[in-house]
Amino acid sequence: MNKKPQWIEKNICAPQGFKASGISAGLKKSQKPDLALIYSEVPAIAAGVFTKNKVKAAPLLATKKNLKNGQLQAIIINSGNANACTGKNGVNHVKQTIATLSDELAISPSLIGVASTGVIGVPLAIDTLIEGIPKLTKSLDNKTGNPAATAILTTDTFIKEAAIKVKLSNETIIKLGGIAKGSGMIHPNMATMLAFVTTDALITAEALQAALSLATENSFNMISVDGDSSTNDMLVAMANGLAKNNPIDNLQSIDGQIFYHALLELCINLAKQIAKDGEGASKLITVNVSGAKTSKQAKSVAKAVVSSSLVKAAVFGNDANWGRIACAVGYSDTQVKADKLEIAIENLLLFSAGVPLDFCEDTATKLLKQAEVKINIDLGLGKEKSTSWGCDLTYDYVKINAAYRT
Structure with missing residues (x-):
């Protein structure tokens, strides 16, 4: 085609x-x-x-x-x-x-x-x-x-x-x-x-x-x-x-x-x-999940990560806190294996095979300051993939919704 x-x-x-x-x-x-x-x-x-x-x-x-x-x-x-x-x-x-x-x-x-x-x-x-x-x-x-x-x-x-x-x-x-x-x-x-x-x-x-x-x-x-x-x-x-x-x-x-x-x-x-254009947002977050057994598994993980308030807040603060990403992967409605998991911001690998990696914090901060932040997750379980989109969680979100009716 x-x-x-x-x-x-x-x-x-x-x-x-x-x-x-x-x-x-x-x-x-x-x-x-x-x-x-x-x-x-x-x-x-x-x-x-x-x-x-x-x-x-x-x-x-x-x-x-x-x-x-x-x-x-x-x-x-x-x-x-x-x-x-x-x-x-x-x-x-x-x-x-x-x-x-x-x-x-x-x-x-x-x-x-x-x-x-x-x-x-x-x-x-x-x-x-x-x-x-x-x-x-x-x-x-x-x-x-x-x-x-x-x-x-x-x-x-x-x-x-x-x-x-x-x-x-x-x-x-x-x-x-x-x-x-x-x-x-x-x-x-x-x-x-x-x-x-x-x-x-x-x-x-x-x-x-x-x-x-x-x-x-x-x-x-x-x-x-x-x-x-x-x-x-x-x-x-x-x-x-x-x-x-x-x-x-x-x-x-x-x-x-x-x-x-x-x-x-x-x-x-x-x-x-x-x-x-999320309320108060300053960045678009794209979560790419690969290596899933099924499309359903890939979607479940991608949606869990992009929906996490802690991940959103970390992106807003330019904090490469991969632990929050791993946590969201773990509570998604699917089975995953930590020893197979890889987490990266673009091509900067933060976590692999169950252990954290040494990475350059300055490089991570630069990547997190971009208008679009790409989080790449490989589950290491198969060939299916999915993508989700969201935004960071900022102070302005609270301000907008605290006064929505007025």
Whole structure:
């Protein structure tokens, strides 16, 4: 398979037939953009992956219900309020949102997805949101997805966007685009994490769901900022088929593999942007695990290390405390052998075959001061590998979350 994807511009508006918009409706006190819309010119095959948190927000439940039909044409997203733990009022507010947008776009209510992010347990200013919908629909265009990418942010410090194109086996070009938000409450189990993917590929609902679920396991589910899994985590993909390629109905086919790997690259790109923008973060942490017996073992170790508060704090302090890494490896949900284990920061080996090694502290400190810190772990047990991403734990994380509601 020699089909190498290429990065392109316009994020969610890069694929044919997709438009987006983002406005300030007044949901945020700051008057920053807070309402976004993603729209396909035709009904699109759709799939989703959702939080496993047992407390789920009303918009998430509504979107999950509409996705049972395997199609969506529009997704409306508000920031500044999660509309979670808001009882019957929250459910009714979602219904009002869907009904109003359905009238504005002249599409079936069943083709609309809803997502929210922000403070939990605060009533949504539904009148303000409803009043913003006509302006939101009138602002739709296919020039760029930046306004939508901006309007879904909460404590994020930058927008998270990417787009990619790739040739299928018969030289047909398909495009995929995505936007995401997330900075705190990031420890997806499918942080407040939202992500939306568009593609003009022609693909069945079953194949799209399979590709999305698998890509999630190797991207968004391999990041951690603070160990908190949100009530609102959601990843939704829409495929409108306007590329008119031969239908992809099997991930094991040549085109199925090309599509999956393009989707995976896109999701990894967005996931890394989320990890890099962790609340208060100063560094991206990449944990590469090799030498595992199984993929599951490799993922378990990688996620345990990148999620460790002690490892995160050590990276923030430029402290090559490999003992904290070894500890996280040891309490991961898998069996490992200390006498087979190797731990390194990039190529600087710190621990091997059950014993610590002499290493240059100055060299270690220089490596830890980089914008991206790479921790390499070899379990010495097999040939499987995995990678996870996270960020350091800084004083600013506490400051941000101590005053989140105010």
